[in-house]
Amino acid sequence: MPWTEKHRPKIFDEVKGQSPAVGKVMEFLRNFPSRKKAIILHGPPGTGKTTLAHVAANESGAEIFELNASDFRGKNKLDEVLKPALEQQPLVKKGKIILVDEADGISGFEDRGGISELLRLIELSNYPIIITANDVWQKKLAPLRKKSELVQLKEIDYKTIKSILIGILKKENKFIENDVLTRIAINAKGDLRAAVNDLQTAAGIEKSEISKISFDERNKEIDIFNALRAVFKGNPVNDTLRVFDSVNMPIDEIILWIEENIPLEYKGEELAKAYDLLSRVDIFKGRIYKQQYWRFLVYENILLSYGISASKNPSIISRGNFTSYRKPSRILKIWLNNQRTAKKKSIAMKYAKYVHIGEKRAMAEFPIIRQIIKSNQKIQKELKLDEEEIAYLKKH
Ligand SMILES: Nc1ncnc2c1ncn2[C@@H]1O[C@H](COP(=O)(O)OP(=O)(O)OP(=O)(O)O)[C@@H](O)[C@H]1O
Ligand SMILES: [Mg+2]
Structure with a gap:
């Protein structure tokens, strides 16, 4: 529950x-x-x-x-x-x-x-x-x-959130370290549902697992930092096209990193050019999602690597050798969350429509709904679930 x-x-x-x-x-x-x-x-x-x-x-x-x-x-x-x-x-x-x-x-x-x-x-x-x-x-x-x-009703301040989280942990007879609690409370940005959900997740993860996750994150950051440096500071050469290949990150997430960091490197006309390219990437992205033109992924990649790199003004020779790139924290969080819940959401929506309840309620009651649908192929058919959605049910 x-x-x-x-x-x-x-x-x-x-x-x-x-x-x-x-x-x-x-x-x-x-x-x-x-x-x-x-x-x-x-x-x-x-x-x-x-x-x-x-x-x-x-x-x-x-x-x-x-x-x-x-x-x-x-x-x-x-x-x-x-x-x-x-x-x-x-x-x-x-x-x-x-x-x-x-x-x-x-x-x-x-x-x-x-x-x-x-x-x-x-x-x-x-x-x-x-x-x-x-x-x-x-x-x-x-x-x-x-x-x-x-x-x-107002966003709830993080101290109040934290005290609620502590109360819940007490009732659940669980312990989570103080600084993790603080982080969850601040991250929630006034949303108690998000905080309580994060708390439940954190309480279900082994301590060693938590540190492993952050370690993976760190490796990923080193990769993306290097790739960004190559794009923003290096000359556009053919190898630039492959710079994101070794970054272990979905392209949508890479877009967020580029978008966040363009203004740290480019000024004036080059900045405008780079953002213009990004907007084109967005158009391709929309077509990929809507019309399933996966081929367009190639163009996304080209624009993001060579395109962004070639937007810079070649007459500016010195760009400084170190820029501390920023993590697109807030948007990234939303995006990651959406990715995680996308399948769940599409299943919940179909179910909600079918039994005439609100989508949010279906999301909230998803654990139970999942049990109902999971073992019943007749319902799966009735809801017109696709293969991926059925696979999701089996896996989770
Ligand atoms: N002020 C609060 N005090 C204690 N717990 C709260 C409070 N607000 C929210 N919660 C916790 O968060 C959960 C979600 O809250 P609720 O469903 O009331 O949010 P909501 O404002 O209706 O959100 P939405 O706009 O998404 O419908 C509750 O089940 C409860 O656990
Ligand atoms: Mg509500």
Whole structure:
């Protein structure tokens, strides 16, 4: 079971670093019904929006009725979904709270008008509605903002994150060194879900393994540093074409390194030229992904090596002999993460669509979903999983 689920707060007291938001939600529910029937919890990922909605229901003894973007797709869909829920009186619990999770995913007015369905829901509902969204200021949500109270959740500071991580480790009876904890907390950049996931990963890795990983990383860095030096400082010669061959790194990652370091070496016109080439690399990249023209990989490689090298102004002879290249840390992290989760995501998406749940929920419950699909070829067929996806299921 993912720790993010296992240790999801159940009571207000466990929702950390968000006390103004917690207060506002409590007040909203206490005063209901009042002028506004809906409240929007908005803020960056992993800061407790969905959690706070569930906690609020739990604390007020209400039953939660959850809707997601797909319930707003197409007119009348909503009525179908809501009818049994609104007619049926809950037997045990006092009331209901309607949760519209991840409103960012609802379509705007132009295409089939999911948002107008949501507005209709607010109009008709006798129950308080809690809506969550990452970006509440996008245009399509403007009419929704008028009808709702806005509550912002903030990125959680790293010290608070760290103390939450320590609490979880205690409950799990596990130990992780202090500086690793600090690193995880800082790396998360306010996203508690990311931090808790990293924590679970780190807790499952042997100590010796952690150091091996960083050692591999270091070797890779020496390789890429040398290659960058050859491209940026050396003259473009035929051998330049092969400079990235010995770097043990996927080409997309190499692109990030080049992009990060061009301005450390080139100035003025040469800088513009180099970035122009990079933008062309991006176009090839898009075609490779979309149309599967793998042949274009060759051009990517040529542009990145010889092309970038030949962008420099030949009249500048001295370039200094040492540049300390920068690691494209933030983007790289996102990219690596995406690579790791790409297959998982595509499987989760197919599953989510099939059983009508949100993509994020499918991702969160993936360990269970995987078990269901893994052993059942009929479901695999039904979901139209491709060979790679099936292979992924078997391997993980
Ligand atoms: N303020 C918090 N206090 C304690 N734990 C938290 C908090 N925020 C998030 N978490 C942890 O992170 C996990 C994910 O949080 P949650 O699903 O509420 O994020 P979210 O804001 O809804 O993110 P998203 O925008 O991606 O939907 C929770 O299960 C919990 O373990
Ligand atoms: Mg959420």
